[in-house]
Amino acid sequence: MARTTRDTEAVEPTSGQRAPAEQQRWQLVPAPVPPTRGAHRLDLRTTIAIDIGRLAAAMSRRLGLGSGAMIGGRLALSLQPQVLRRLAVGRRVVMVTGTNGKTTTTRMVAEALRSRAPAVSNATGANMLDGHVAALMTQPNAPFAALEVDELHLAQVTAQFEPAVILLLNLSRDQLDRVGEIRTVAESLRRALAGAPGARVIANRDDPNIVFAAAEHPGVTWISGGVRWKGDALNCPRCGAFLGEADRDWRCECGLARPEADWTVTADAAVAADGTRRELDLALPGQVNRVNATFALAAAGHLGCDPNAAVQRIQRITQAAGRYGTVRLAGRTVRLLLAKNPASWLEMLDLVSAEQQPLVLVVNSREADGHDVSWLWDVDFELLGGRPVRVAGDRALDLAVRLHYAGVRATVAGTVEDALAGTGDGVPDVIANYTAFRDLVARSRS
Numbered sequence: 001m002a003r004t005t006r007d008t009e010a011v012e013p014t015s016g017q018r019a020p021a022e023q024q025r026w027q028l029v030p031a032p033v034p035p036t037r038g039a040h041r042l043d044l045r046t047t048i049a050i051d052i053g054r055l056a057a058a059m060s061r062r063l064g065l066g067s068g069a070m071i072g073g074r075l076a077l078s079l080q081p082q083v084l085r086r087l088a089v090g091r092r093v094v095m096v097t098g099t100n101g102k103t104t105t106t107r108m109v110a111e112a113l114r115s116r117a118p119a120v121s122n123a124t125g126a127n128m129l130d131g132h133v134a135a136l137m138t139q140p141n142a143p144f145a146a147l148e149v150d151e152l153h154l155a156q157v158t159a160q161f162e163p164a165v166i167l168l169l170n171l172s173r174d175q176l177d178r179v180g181e182i183r184t185v186a187e188s189l190r191r192a193l194a195g196a197p198g199a200r201v202i203a204n205r206d207d208p209n210i211v212f213a214a215a216e217h218p219g220v221t222w223i224s225g226g227v228r229w230k231g232d233a234l235n236c237p238r239c240g241a242f243l244g245e246a247d248r249d250w251r252c253e254c255g256l257a258r259p260e261a262d263w264t265v266t267a268d269a270a271v272a273a274d275g276t277r278r279e280l281d282l283a284l285p286g287q288v289n290r291v292n293a294t295f296a297l298a299a300a301g302h303l304g305c306d307p308n309a310a311v312q313r314i315q316r317i318t319q320a321a322g323r324y325g326t327v328r329l330a331g332r333t334v335r336l337l338l339a340k341n342p343a344s345w346l347e348m349l350d351l352v353s354a355e356q357q358p359l360v361l362v363v364n365s366r367e368a369d370g371h372d373v374s375w376l377w378d379v380d381f382e383l384l385g386g387r388p389v390r391v392a393g394d395r396a397l398d399l400a401v402r403l404h405y406a407g408v409r410a411t412v413a414g415t416v417e418d419a420l421a422g423t424g425d426g427v428p429d430v431i432a433n434y435t436a437f438r439d440l441v442a443r444s445r446s
């Protein structure tokens with residue numbers, strides 16, 4: 001087990017006046033950087049599994065089959081089922097999960113940790129165990145790791161080792177035909193946290209499903225991160241009673257209640273319960289990214305990073321695996337935004353509704369997107385007002401019908417390139433769902 005020096009990292013209360021729950025945050029004494037070289041010897045079987053995994057990854061890259069991360073991680077796992085546990089020994093691992101914002105927040109956590117020491121990360125978003133093994137294999141001596149994890153796979157991770165920090169961002173419906181009921185996911189996260197009682201959990205207090213998942217954990221830092229999509233937050237996740245608006249104080253008759261915030265995210269800063277402000281002047285746009293940054297800073301602070309150094313690194317991030325990046329496409333400079341479920345569509349529409357750049361929306365419905373696009377009717381496209389929009393993708397017609405009923409004038413294009421050709425001056429925003437976004441990143445030049 002990766003139980004290292006956890007008990008040295010929390011500040012002991014200096015008086016009895018402050019509750020233990022208020023003792024974490026960014027005024028921590030620095031936690032020791034875990035020892036690196038030679039700190040732990042890997043057994044022969046693990047060493048061989050890692051060597052063969054790396055070889056397979058290198059061959060895969062050489063043959064032009066991709067980064068090789070998945071095949072390398074998968075092979076190492078098949079040769080040594082304990083490889084994840086073994087690779088985690090001696091490191092401080094931050095796991096990031098939730099429906100939306102995982103990839104961007106993981107990037108922020110990795111950057112923040114690098115202000116103190118080397119950190120590995122599954123930056124391409126391979127967020128199941130093979131992706132974690134692949135990331136940890138890249139630098140077995142890096143003392144930190146920032147790992148994005150699929151919501152349903154956190155329990156598998158905590159069954160293998162105890163992360164130092166677990167970030168629970170939000171939970172909402174996403175690809176329903178794959179993941180199933182949101183309550184199932186919340187229950188899975190709750191069980192995962194029960195397997196990591198010594199981890200610091202950093203969780204969104206405005207999302208009742210996250211509150212349910214984390215409420216029984218002994219070490220939670222609560223961030224008031226908001227919940228823009230309220231459709232999955234109306235009823236108590238524990239007993240089913242009606243809660244109403246989740247972003248006000250609520251207490252269910254079963255005892256579940258909205259916790260006090262340790263950090264609140266404003267339009268320009270993260271503010272602690274004691275009034276401490278941390279200005280957030282991010283290159284990444286929107287409230288959603290200030291929330292993500294606050295999660296990352298809380299994690300880095302818990303692991304002893306200097307908050308000023310951490311925030312400076314986070315502020316410089318301009319894209320995460322293509323999200324929010326500016327690229328060249330069809331002879332135009334465009335900004336790529338990913339939206340894959342009602343909650344993230346609301347975030348992205350909120351972002352672009354404050355601007356007047358040309359707008360292209362792209363929706364596919366392939367396996368990785370989920371075939372069912374009925375969620376289009378859950379998204380408040382009325383936010384776009386009377387703005388002209390061009391639409392493309394496999395389900396451009398469904399999208400155009402939805403937009404029509406939202407009072408938005410939509411022009412259907414055969415391809416994204418055609419859609420861009422018809423837009424006016426400016427830097428168009430292209431909001432695309434998962435496979436559409438992935439294909440655009442592959443076709444574009446940064």
Ligand SMILES: [Zn+2]
Nearest residue numbers: 236239252254
């Ligand atoms: Zn209840």
